[in-house]
Amino acid sequence: MSLLPQDQDQRFLARALELARAAVGRASPNPTVGCVLARGNTVLGEGAHLYDARDHAEIVALKQAASLGHSVRGATAYVTLEPCAHHGRTGPCADALIAEKISRCVIATADPNPMVRGQGLAKLRVAGVEIEVSDPASALAIEARRLNDAFAYSIQHHRPFVTLKAAVSIDGMIAPAHRSRPGPVWITGPAARKDVQNLRHVSDAILTGIGTVLADNPALTDRTGLPRRRPLLRVILDSNLRTPLDAQVADSISNDLLFFTTEHASSQAESLQRLQGAQIQRLPESAPGQIDLASALSALHQRDIRSVLVEGGTFINASFLQSDLVDRVVLYFTEFELGLDGVPFARGLHSPYELQERLTSLQRKEIPHSDGSRLEDIRISGYLHDPWADFSS
Ligand code: AOF
Ligand code: ZN
Numbered sequence: 418m419s420l421l422p423q424d425q426d427q428r429f430l431a432r433a434l435e436l437a438r439a440a441v442g443r444a445s446p447n448p449t450v451g452c453v454l455a456r457g458n459t460v461l462g463e464g465a466h467l468y469d470a471r472d473h474a475e476i477v478a479l480k481q482a483a484s485l486g487h488s489v490r491g492a493t494a495y496v497t498l499e500p501c502a503h504h505g506r507t508g509p510c511a512d513a514l515i516a517e518k519i520s521r522c523v524i525a526t527a528d529p530n531p532m533v534r535g536q537g538l539a540k541l542r543v544a545g546v547e548i549e550v551s552d553p554a555s556a557l558a559i560e561a562r563r564l565n566d567a568f569a570y571s572i573q574h575h576r577p578f579v580t581l582k583a584a585v586s587i588d589g590m591i592a593p594a595h596r597s598r599p600g601p602v603w604i605t606g607p608a609a610r611k612d613v614q615n616l617r618h619v620s621d622a623i624l625t626g627i628g629t630v631l632a633d634n635p636a637l638t639d640r641t642g643l644p645r646r647r648p649l650l651r652v653i654l655d656s657n658l659r660t661p662l663d664a665q666v667a668d669s670i671s672n673d674l675l676f677f678t679t680e681h682a683s684s685q686a687e688s689l690q691r692l693q694g695a696q697i698q699r700l701p702e703s704a705p706g707q708i709d710l711a712s713a714l715s716a717l718h719q720r721d722i723r724s725v726l727v728e729g730g731t732f733i734n735a736s737f738l739q740s741d742l743v744d745r746v747v748l749y750f751t752e753f754e755l756g757l758d759g760v761p762f763a764r765g766l767h768s769p770y771e772l773q774e775r776l777t778s779l780q781r782k783e784i785p786h787s788d789g790s791r792l793e794d795i796r797i798s799g800y801l802h803d804p805w806a807d808f809s810s
Contacts, residue, residue: 426523426549429453429495430557432463434525437474437497437564440465442645445621446721448528448568450474453495454482454519461487469646475500475510479517493521497561499528502536511540523549525561527808529569553808562805567621567724570744570804576714578804579742581727582616583734584609584749584794589768590759591731592632602633606786609749609794613728614641616747620726622650622675622717626733627659636665637728648673650722654708654733658686662693669694677713679706703740710740735763738772744802746776749784750795773797 436451444450444466452474453463462485464477472480475496482489494500500510500522514522522541527550528534538548551558562569570578584605585591592602603610617623618641625637630653639649648671653660656679660667666674667690674695678687679702687697698716703709717725727737737743748769762769773779776799785793 425455425458426493426495427557429455429460429493430497430523430525430551432460433474433495433497434557434561434564436463436465437561440467441564441619442643443467443469445567445646445723446571448498448565450496450498452478452497454478454489454492455495456489456492461485461489461492467646471506473501473507473510474498475514476507479513490518491520493523494519495523497525498565499524499526499533499535500537500541501528501530501533502540503532505532509537509540511537515541515544515546519546521547521549523551525551525558526553526565526805529565529805529808530572562808566745566804569808570802571718571723573804576711576718577621577722577725578744579714579725579727579737580616580620580745580747581729581734581737581743582613582747582749583728583762583769584613584751585762585769586751586753586755586759588754588757588759589762589770590755590757591734591762592760593755594758594760596632604751604753604755605749605794606784606788606790606792608787609784609796612749612784612796614639616726617641617649618643618645620649620724621647621722622652622725624652624654624713624725624727624733625729627653627655627657628732629728629730630655630660630664630666632730634665635728636668650675650717650720652677652713652717652725654713656681656702656706656708658682658690658697660690662689667693667695672696677708677716679708681706707736710736710742714742731760731762731764735766738763738766741801744804745798745800746772747796747798748773750797752792752794773799776800777803 433451433453451465454461462478462482466474567578617639637651700712779799782796
């Protein structure tokens with residue numbers, strides 16, 4: 418049975434997206450991109466970009482087609498992102514596709530990189546390649562953009578894309594007033610906690626404050642077991658370097674722990690943390706005892722970090738929101754109350770409900786606890802700054 422041409426386009430673009438999705442964690446600091454080369458119903462070659470392998474998705478697919486003995490002359494290239502037109506770590510993909518004489522190119526979205534944007538398509542068009550760009554409102558185009566939110570934001574704004582995550586009670590609290598014992602207080606169910614692991618997996622860095630380290634003693638690791646090309650960078654804002662040497666977070670085996678601190682931290686504390694394998698960077702303060710968050714994000718950008726997941730406490734949440742440095746918000750609401758004397762979501766600032774009102778592209782999902790109980794959490798996510806604002810219409 419032969420498919421209608423537009424159904425075929427959908428099918429192969431969906432396959433390219435699937436290939437891209439499977440490369441999450443292995444493409445950053447570059448975008449996550451997948452490509453399928455097909456003639457009619459037949460796939461000739463396919464692939465995704467892996468940063469360490471250098472080749473862009475189109476080149477991976479061209480090489481696969483060649484290794485299978487397929488000519489791609491007259492074929493269609495399905496790519497989740499516009500083929501590039503510039504010389505970076507590799508040559509321009511648009512040139513490679515033209516040289517191999519493909520006749521059509523179907524893309525899910527333009528490349529937000531100002532060095533490329535529109536130029537890859539222009540090159541292909543001039544060479545006589547027929548171009549098809551997905552409807553920006555289609556589910557495929559939306560998913561292709563979402564996959565590269567962090568790349569799109571950081572390539573245009575020169576700082577990482579920030580997602581703030583919090584688990585909150587129905588009355589807007591993140592922890593009870595009193596704890597019976599030290600350590601984390603789980604307020605969401607196991608399924609929501611698993612979902613948070615996925616948020617960690619798609620992030621280059623996770624950030625928290627000394628308050629959370631002392632109160633919860635978190636490990637802040639990516640425990641999905643999925644492959645990633647560099648470990649999740651665990652970033653602690655600790656203006657006086659008070660993190661105990663035996664804190665879970667201090668257990669660093671792979672260069673994945675970074676403290677941002679200030680000039681007030683003692684050199685002895687610095688040496689001890691360094692001996693344990695931590696990296697330390699002193700940053701300016703925005704107020705006494707408060708690390709300047711914009712400086713922190715720009716320091717992370719210099720380390721090729723494209724995305725940061727903020728999993729902080731009440732003060733970190735408030736400072737990031739107050740500085741307008743949160744781009745996306747993911748809230749997990751539980752079904753029970755913690756009481757009005759609990760720890761608020763963001764001290765001195767919004768309730769999570771007020772924040773929710775300001776989000777765009779809001780999504781709501783019910784997450785049953787999946788532990789035999791009838792409880793469920795509600796996941797609310799949306800944007801304060803949409804990295805694709807100029808691309809979606
Ligand atoms: C594509 N296909 O698979 C990817 C693209 O330094 P380079 O050479 O790796 O270039 C990185 C830039 O290329 C990146 O910023 C983005 O604009 C584009 N990524 N382009 O045609 C791909 N990953
Ligand atoms: Zn390229």
